[in-house]
Amino acid sequence: MLNNIRNFLLYFKSKRVLGFVSFIESIFFPIPTDVLLIPMVLSKSYKWQELALLTTVTSVLGGVAGYFIGLYLYDEIYPYILLYGYEEELVVTKEWFVAYGVMILFISSFTPLPYKIFTITAGFLSINIILFIVISFFGRGLRFYLVAYLTDIYGAYIIDYLNKYFLYISAALILIFVVFKL
DSSP states (O other), X not given: OHHHHXXXXXXXXXXXXXXXXXXXXXXXXXXXXXXXXXXXXXXXXXXXXXXXXXXXXXXXXXXXXXXXXXXXXXXXXXXXXXXXXXXXXXXXXXXXXXXXXXXXXHHHHHSSSOHHHHHHHHHHTTOOHHHHHHHHHHHHHHHHXXXXXXXXXXXXXXXXXXXXXXXXXXXXXXXXXXXXXX
């Protein structure tokens, strides 16, 4: 009985830590959530679907927090943009983000690119929050469900493949995007 209670508490704490790390990774934390997600799935103490869902939801919530940080810092930063003569660059960046925002958001939410930079920039540029949330759920969900599923099916062997090929897959996605846009 006592052992079951201890296991439940460890299970509950571990999931809370995973959710917290996933949340802050979308704002500022430099270590990817996969560092916790993969070992937790490998332990077989958890259902991979629950972990992927938890990671997705908390990551998107962190992305929304990053979005609002960018949104509310705009008034603080904009005078410096004008002072240093970067208004035209800001306008061009905003046009590109608006024109390709869905693809940029998807690529940043799925690939190893720093999602946190894009969440803050999306808020800074006042990108549609609903679109931001939908694309973030799709991209982050696809990433975390894929990592959790492959880890569950193939175990520790998949870690080498993910580390080796995930960057190539990400680069291919970006290259395909660039080629289609040119």
